[in-house]
Amino acid sequence: MNAVDASEHYESVATEPAPSLLAIVLDVNPHAWALLEDQLPFSKALANLLVFINAHLAFNYTNEVAVVASHSQRAAWLYPTHSQQQKTSTNRQDADGDIEMNGQEAHNIHSSRTSTQNNMYRPFRVVEEQVLENVRELLASTDASDVSATSTMLAGALTLALSHINRRTMTWTETHGNSSVDTANAATGSSSAAAVSGGNVSLGLQSRILIVSVSSSTDSAHQYIPIMNSIFACQRLHIPIDVCKLSGDAVFLQQASDATRGVYMSLTEPRGLLQYLMMAFLPDQRSRKHLVLPSRVDVDFRAACFCHRRVVNIGFVCSICLSIFCEPPENGDCLTCGTHLEIGDYGARPAVLGKKKKKKKARLNGSSATATPTPTATPG
Ligand SMILES: [Zn+2]
Numbered sequence: 001m002n003a004v005d006a007s008e009h010y011e012s013v014a015t016e017p018a019p020s021l022l023a024i025v026l027d028v029n030p031h032a033w034a035l036l037e038d039q040l041p042f043s044k045a046l047a048n049l050l051v052f053i054n055a056h057l058a059f060n061y062t063n064e065v066a067v068v069a070s071h072s073q074r075a076a077w078l079y080p081t082h083s084q085q086q087k088t089s090t091n092r093q094d095a096d097g098d099i100e101m102n103g104q105e106a107h108n109i110h111s112s113r114t115s116t117q118n119n120m121y122r123p124f125r126v127v128e129e130q131v132l133e134n135v136r137e138l139l140a141s142t143d144a145s146d147v148s149a150t151s152t153m154l155a156g157a158l159t160l161a162l163s164h165i166n167r168r169t170m171t172w173t174e175t176h177g178n179s180s181v182d183t184a185n186a187a188t189g190s191s192s193a194a195a196v197s198g199g200n201v202s203l204g205l206q207s208r209i210l211i212v213s214v215s216s217s218t219d220s221a222h223q224y225i226p227i228m229n230s231i232f233a234c235q236r237l238h239i240p241i242d243v244c245k246l247s248g249d250a251v252f253l254q255q256a257s258d259a260t261r262g263v264y265m266s267l268t269e270p271r272g273l274l275q276y277l278m279m280a281f282l283p284d285q286r287s288r289k290h291l292v293l294p295s296r297v298d299v300d301f302r303a304a305c306f307c308h309r310r311v312v313n314i315g316f317v318c319s320i321c322l323s324i325f326c327e328p329p330e331n332g333d334c335l336t337c338g339t340h341l342e343i344g345d346y347g348a349r350p351a352v353l354g355k356k357k358k359k360k361k362a363r364l365n366g367s368s369a370t371a372t373p374t375p376t377a378t379p380g
């Protein structure tokens with residue numbers, strides 16, 4: 001019997017595990033949610049998300065959560081509420097006649113729970129109150145003209161989440177020091193990375209980002225550059241980006257989870273949102289090394305051109321700044337860095353050409369402006 005030893009799951013170090021910060025980017029585009037209404041109403045999704053947040057907070061009393069709304073026109077904090085927002089919300093409270101407009105169900109959930117709130121675990125209550133209040137606030141301040149837009153401010157929301165994570169990490173490191181053995185061990189799946197960074201930064205407080213996305217992919221093409229820059233920042237800081245895609249499929253989000261070793265799930269059955277959240281997205285980095293995670297094999301690595309923000313299969317890359325263009329820029333001047341590129345007689349290409357010859361032509365011009373499939377790097 002001694003041979004049977006199931007003690008592998010014990011932490012090797014008996015010290016208290018480092019807390020985990022979960023930053024959630026919630027896509028609240030009303031248009032996209034309206035399309036999903038039959039399968040999963042927004043209020044139900046929000047209720048599911050709150051249960052998920054509570055589960056995360058229950059894991060460890062030092063665990064933290066942050067929720068950012070990626071709205072159609074702007075990105076906004078849902079939790080924690082920042083002081084400026086708090087002021088406006090108290091001012092607006094009197095003229096708060098818009099509650100019904102933003103979904104009776106969400107309001108019902110809120111009002112039915114106020115009676116039991118006194119018995120509620122305080123951290124749960126604080127998050128729930130603030131998130132619901134801020135969502136109501138955000139939707140009330142949305143004009144009909146904004147709703148028609150199908151875009152979502154994902155880049156802004158990602159940046160907000162990243163800056164919050166950065167701030168919390170610095171605060172945590174200041175108060176707890178940075179040479180904890182436990183945190184060094186907890187660097188899941190990136191032990192080499194821990195060695196590279198010397199285990200001195202960002203390993204104390206473990207952070208991850210979860211994007212709950214409902215908008216379609218083509219709308220985010222115009223935000224390609226800031227989104228990719230956020231992804232590279234996460235990659236550098238070893239912050240996994242988990243993606244829970246409720247409808248459609250997003251090009252850049254696949255790349256985000258792939259580059260940062262996060263979980264990517266495109267839900268076939270959005271009604272089971274809570275189940276997906278609990279099963280696939282709840283484990284933190286430390287738990288994940290024991291699990292086989294749902295990851296995406298066929299990642300769409302396409303990029304968007306810098307000139308029209310179109311998703312392109314084949315583009316032209318500036319040899320100086322690595323900007324991507326769908327066609328050679330006018331006069332051969334790069335639109336980003338202004339460098340004059342020697343494109344040669346590219347424009348003189350005959351209209352009818354075999355595929356083989358086309359490739360040859362591109363290669364001849366290769367020294368300065370080359371036709372390459374899907375480059376990955378963007379300028380800083
Ligand atoms: Zn273009």
Ligand SMILES: [Zn+2]
Nearest residue numbers: 318321334337
């Ligand atoms: Zn350039």
